[in-house]
Structure formats: structure tokens, C-alpha cells
Amino acid sequence: MFIDTHCHLTFPEFDEDRATIICNAKKAGVKQFVIPGASIESSRKAVSFVQSFKAGPCFASVGCHPYETKNFPDVRQLEKMIDGNVIAIGECGLDYHAYKGFPAIGKKEEQKQLFEEQLRLAQKHHLPVIIHCREAYHEIFDVLDRLPSLPQGVFHCFSGGPDDVRHVLRRGFFFGIDGNVTYSKQLALTVPLIPLSKLLLETDAPYLPPVPHRGKRCEPKYIPLIAKKIAELKNCNVKNVEEQTTKNAQKLFGI
Numbered sequence: 001m002f003i004d005t006h007c008h009l010t011f012p013e014f015d016e017d018r019a020t021i022i023c024n025a026k027k028a029g030v031k032q033f034v035i036p037g038a039s040i041e042s043s044r045k046a047v048s049f050v051q052s053f054k055a056g057p058c059f060a061s062v063g064c065h066p067y068e069t070k071n072f073p074d075v076r077q078l079e080k081m082i083d084g085n086v087i088a089i090g091e092c093g094l095d096y097h098a099y100k101g102f103p104a105i106g107k108k109e110e111q112k113q114l115f116e117e118q119l120r121l122a123q124k125h126h127l128p129v130i131i132h133c134r135e136a137y138h139e140i141f142d143v144l145d146r147l148p149s150l151p152q153g154v155f156h157c158f159s160g161g162p163d164d165v166r167h168v169l170r171r172g173f174f175f176g177i178d179g180n181v182t183y184s185k186q187l188a189l190t191v192p193l194i195p196l197s198k199l200l201l202e203t204d205a206p207y208l209p210p211v212p213h214r215g216k217r218c219e220p221k222y223i224p225l226i227a228k229k230i231a232e233l234k235n236c237n238v239k240n241v242e243e244q245t246t247k248n249a250q251k252l253f254g255i
């Protein structure tokens, strides 16, 4: 059994065929799903979505993405959503990649503040954190190291270099690996450096589809393609990748 530890099934891209998407994923062996919020609104949606299942194959995480900084979200709203179905805080973090419409410059301090508030929330409720990090690894390590104790969590959609791998490992975090592992030169270099006991599989659906589905909507059913590529890079069996990453997800998220 595979677990997709990061898929945005509540996003509008899946409004038309959400049930089919889950059904097709299950047929491909992907049986459980972690659905992270990226704003107050999408967190609320994730929580009510997972509640609609009885013995849920879906689990929610509540959090505000760094781009949400512009809307000045109130983290206390996230706290109110925490219940038995909420297994993590996130995605939250820092994104210093500035592109059209999202000028990160000048917002760095606000991003840090929002991130820190969510880290404190995770620690208060003994929940792991799902960290979104883009072009800000050192800043994230600084924020983490200033905390009285390190939280547990995952660097979702890991995209750092070999040096970042060492820093993440030293702090005991997991690495979320996505469909871009099927074509990224950087990940071909870094994935072999990460022990299997620290890897999680995720699609970040509807984003980041793996080869040969690039340019289309990404779905959780593509998780086995990510596992296959990791097995290739680490020179091991796909079954090992499946079993170990599932164990890792169960351990981190308590599912």
C-alpha cells in the first residue's frame, strides 16, 4: 500500500471528479491521502472533506502557505479546526522565489512571522509540520533552530542541494519527494543521499505530474511512478520503497 502524503484533493481542479480520482488511486495501490490546507479557507475545506468519510482513507492538515501572508491570516482560526482528523500543521514555511504576481521581496519578515506562529501551534498540539520551502532553506533552518525544541515534520517537495540534505537530516526531518524526481537533475543527485527511512511519497496534485504526464493535471494514482524512480536512483526494489515510505508516513503522522 502506498500513501500520498501531500495532495490537494479539495482544490477546484478536482471539483468535477473527486470520487473517481480517489477510486483510480486506490486501484493503483494508493490507499491513503494526506490533504493539506494552504489557506484558512482550504484548510476548512480539507477538514470537512475528511469528515465526510466514515473510516477515512483521507487525513487533513491545516495551514497557511507563505503566499497567504498577503491576506494576514489569523492562525487562531487554524487552531479552532484541530480535531481528531487533523494530523499535521501545514503547509507552512517560506517561499522566496519571486515571480510575477508574487513578489516575495519585502514580505520576508511577514512570511517568517506566519511560519513561526504555525510552528508554535504545531508544538502546542504535539502535531508534526508540513514545511513548504522554496529558495529559503537557510532561513528555515534559522527559524527552526531558534525554537526551544525542534518539531517533527517533513520538508515537502524537497528541492534543496546536497548541503540542505545534510541540514535536514541533522534536524531529524523527513523529505517529501514528488513527480519532479522523474526529470529533475538536482533530485537525481540528492535522492541517493537520503536514507529510505527518511523518505515520504507525495504528488502535490494537481501540480507537478511525473513523466510521462507532464503538462497535465497531476493525480495521486501517479505515486507508483515516483516510487519506481526512487528505487532506480537508490538501486533498490520498488517494494522496499513502498513498504518503507508507508511506514515512515504512518510513523510521522500517527495514521
Ligand SMILES: [Zn+2]
Pocket: 091, 132, 133, 156, 157
Ligand atoms: Zn508546497
Ligand SMILES: [Zn+2]
Pocket: 006, 008, 036, 091, 204
Ligand atoms: Zn502543496
